[in-house]
Amino acid sequence: MTTALRVPEELSARVPAEQRGQGLDRDAVRLLVSRGTEVSHHGFAELPGLLRAGDLLIVNTSPTLAAAVDGRIGHARVVVHFSTRGDDGRWAVEVRDPDGRGTTRARAGGPAGTEVRLPGGVRLVLEEPLTGRSPRLWWGRVSEPGGRVPEADVLRLLGRHGRPIRYSYTERDQPLSAYQTVFALPAADGAGSAEMPSAARPFTARLVAALVSRGVQFAPVTLHTGVASAEAHEPPYPERFAVPETSARLINAARAGDGRVVAVGTTAVRAVESATGADGVVRAAEGWTYLVVTPERGVRVVDGLLTGLHEPEASHLLMLEAVAGRAAIDRGYEAALRGRYLWHEFGDVHLILPEEAPHTEHCASNCR
Numbered sequence: 001m002t003t004a005l006r007v008p009e010e011l012s013a014r015v016p017a018e019q020r021g022q023g024l025d026r027d028a029v030r031l032l033v034s035r036g037t038e039v040s041h042h043g044f045a046e047l048p049g050l051l052r053a054g055d056l057l058i059v060n061t062s063p064t065l066a067a068a069v070d071g072r073i074g075h076a077r078v079v080v081h082f083s084t085r086g087d088d089g090r091w092a093v094e095v096r097d098p099d100g101r102g103t104t105r106a107r108a109g110g111p112a113g114t115e116v117r118l119p120g121g122v123r124l125v126l127e128e129p130l131t132g133r134s135p136r137l138w139w140g141r142v143s144e145p146g147g148r149v150p151e152a153d154v155l156r157l158l159g160r161h162g163r164p165i166r167y168s169y170t171e172r173d174q175p176l177s178a179y180q181t182v183f184a185l186p187a188a189d190g191a192g193s194a195e196m197p198s199a200a201r202p203f204t205a206r207l208v209a210a211l212v213s214r215g216v217q218f219a220p221v222t223l224h225t226g227v228a229s230a231e232a233h234e235p236p237y238p239e240r241f242a243v244p245e246t247s248a249r250l251i252n253a254a255r256a257g258d259g260r261v262v263a264v265g266t267t268a269v270r271a272v273e274s275a276t277g278a279d280g281v282v283r284a285a286e287g288w289t290y291l292v293v294t295p296e297r298g299v300r301v302v303d304g305l306l307t308g309l310h311e312p313e314a315s316h317l318l319m320l321e322a323v324a325g326r327a328a329i330d331r332g333y334e335a336a337l338r339g340r341y342l343w344h345e346f347g348d349v350h351l352i353l354p355e356e357a358p359h360t361e362h363c364a365s366n367c368r
Contacts, residue, residue, distance in 0.1 A: 009169070013169075013343060016178050016346045025204055026202050026203070027044045027207055028045075029342070031046065039335040048207070052259075054215060054257055054258055055217070057216060057217070057264050058262070060183065062223060063184040064192060066159065067158060068104075068163050069157065078096065078098070078116060080096075083194045083226040084194070090127065092226060092227075094109070094137050110138060118142075122144055124142050167344075181198075183220065194227045195226075195228055199266070203264075219250040222271065224240045241270065243275035243286070265308075270293060271289065272301055272302065273300060278300075293322050294318045303354050304352050304354060307320065309341060309343045329352075
């Protein structure tokens with residue numbers, strides 16, 4: 001990403017689109033469209049006209065958890081962000097300091113043995129850093145007096161005392177429903193994402209129906225996203241994902257035909273690319289993904305991407321470059337800044353499509 005690009009504070013989306021004016025819905029955001037280095041400007045409600053019959057959208061069905069819980073270390077107030085549940089019942093957590101404005105600021109992690117008192121007599125003990133690269137996230141074990149709390153009780157703790165993770169650029173707390181997408185489905189084990197898979201937020205039931213009427217298909221996948229690195233912009237760490245057999249077949253069929261495979265969000269890219277072999281075939285898969293998509297690795301199955309606008313330092317931009325190339329992403333972000341697009345999870349969105357071949361440039365979007 002061009003290092004000269006800087007996102008002014010006033011371009012942070014502070015409230016959801018539907019709260020910016022009477023009669024607005026979630027789809028009342030702007031849509032920047034990149035085809036190679038060609039850029040055009042649209043409203044999100046125009047999306048059906050920008051896609052074609054046979055195109056396929058990969059969507060993440062992970063629900064958002066109320067993952068922020070107040071606690072204390074000694075006499076000091078802290079906020080715990082519950083990120084990812086491990087196979088051994090521990091949780092990857094980030095402990096942050098309240099900033100007095102309803103949001104939080106970064107805090108040094110650890111040390112091992114640190115005890116955080118949580119509501120209802122629950123205690124969280126930090127055991128070890130999640131990785132050796134950063135002390136930000138730690139594995140912690142939650143317990144009550146008398147023994148360990150089953151993992152379901154951790155989810156009950158979040159349901160009873162948690163709230164959605166909120167960052168300082170937002171104006172006020174929002175209900176958990178504001179952080180759920182139209183594609184969110186309850187997981188059988190209660191799992192979910194610490195932060196909303198936000199690229200899908202502007203979709204409404206009405207818009208989904210319009211896309212289906214157009215002949216656009218949907219392939220659901222699941223990736224439970226962890227806590228983003230708001231300050232350090234670290235690369236993603238392992239996350240749980242699942243690509244069901246039905247979705248794998250839909251994606252392979254679209255690729256065998258003339259359809260374009262467009263992932264809705266970087267989480268959908270990570271999930272489907274984790275289930276794609278070197279032969280380009282998607283197979284049903286689930287478990288942990290360690291994949292980091294970079295321009296060097298490239299993508300094997302995704303033709304396009306619908307995503308939010310990321311800060312110039314964000315590690316997500318490497319994935320965008322893997323899909324479209326650096327020149328296209330630089331041009332798109334320059335246009336977004338000139339056009340005063342809004343950033344972050346309540347902001348505007350960016351549709352990255354393959355560059356049209358010269359003989360199809362004249363073809364309208366309904367040519368199939």
